[in-house]
Amino acid sequence: MHYNSRDDMKQQEIHVPLCDSCSLESGSIFKYLTPDEVEALNFEKDFRQYKRGDILYQEGNRISGFFCVNSGIIKVFKTGFDGKEQIIRFAKKGDIIAYRSVLSNELACTSAKVIEDCQVCFIPSEILISFIKTNPAYALELLKLACHELGEANSFITDIAQKTVRERLAEVLLFLVNDFGLDDEYFLNISLTREEMANIVGTATESVIRLLSEFKSDKLVELNGRKIKILNTKGLEKISNVFN
Amino acid sequence: MHYNSRDDMKQQEIHVPLCDSCSLESGSIFKYLTPDEVEALNFEKDFRQYKRGDILYQEGNRISGFFCVNSGIIKVFKTGFDGKEQIIRFAKKGDIIAYRSVLSNELACTSAKVIEDCQVCFIPSEILISFIKTNPAYALELLKLACHELGEANSFITDIAQKTVRERLAEVLLFLVNDFGLDDEYFLNISLTREEMANIVGTATESVIRLLSEFKSDKLVELNGRKIKILNTKGLEKISNVFN
């Protein structure tokens, strides 16, 4: 065996992040662990890399651990009756996914797919459970996280049930601005297909296309393929009727 | 002062339930507490009674504790942009409400209103937090509860986003059957206004009325004012496309 192929060289360059520095700089939930616990975590974790389109886990399966995102973007979605995806949330640096199924001890109710090439750590369930048992402050932070997500889910339910597609699309754009930010040219720092946008908003792809081009006519956004430039945040807020 | 009016007599008859028996028979989350903790809970709790229409708490407010339901039914809802209620969940015997805001340390994102006269205990936040800190098994159960609710919220989001009003109404009926059961004449053990049904499904009152009478024509249900008799569960399942 020889280890000097182009690919192997590349592999060797990869730097597996340490949990202590990562959790601090990403502000992940693990910053509430004791140094000993972080060390244990660092030992147990399994560092992995995925490319756009890869699937981290799929609904209906039993999950033996959860993922902590170090870089990249992942979409978490649920597949509806006719196979249409409903995007529930995104995960980026510092976020953890699949913890819901681990903690509720249920089968995964969502799937996770890579949107932007990512590096994640897989962490076995047992270690999470053991932290909860030995570190109450950490348990409380996890509860805080879960309950916060629950609040967001409640808002989402109300929005989808009551707002029009137009209002929701504007709101989703603002949400993306808030979550991923804009680059120095005001382009959204996340690139989604029109279909993916539709699967967040809960509408048809064609509707997203039509409404986006309306927003363009109204000088709210500029479109350059998948790159979306945000021109008028206030205008989008007005359309979306956000104030909760 | 004289204490022998009709009302006072009635008051005296009221039996304040003990947490240990109540938690066992209702299967509430408190059954995971130690005997000492249950005793502390029993001491700290504040027993209250509410009538239909009463409000337990309102969104936007800071909450100093949460509620454990002993009897009756409560609706938990969120008020949308135009004042329309979106019902998020119901609470009945053994359920706890408002724990989300307590644990996430956020303002209440929902309101709670009595649907069927109820008896509840109000429990100060501090005692819940202290249990989490001293009883890891209990913390884990709370996490399980929150994560389970999160899973239900995800399903709800997908349904509202993808299913038709007709499908959702059928699904809501089945959900109510499952949650509240049927009496010996197959009538639903919960009585809601058409508007409330609409506020679960996420539609207009008139749409609920029209669809219910369609279901009646199709011999799926029988209607007697607010009492709904379920005739054909299989038929409703077929309409609702449930299999998750």
Added chain:
DNA sequence: CGGTACGTTGAGTCATATCAACCATAGTGG
């Protein structure tokens, strides 16, 4: 008896989904 809340029905409108066609781009394989 008037008032209020709820339920019902009809008619008209509109937002959105659906269906279909077409274009652009990139990757594939012969």
Added chain:
DNA sequence: CCACTATGGTTGATATGACTCAACGTACCG
């Protein structure tokens, strides 16, 4: 190199589910 295919984006035409508005009936309550 070209044909082939797949994927995603766009636009137009059409259909329709669901909302809105309005009127009216019903029941209960003080």
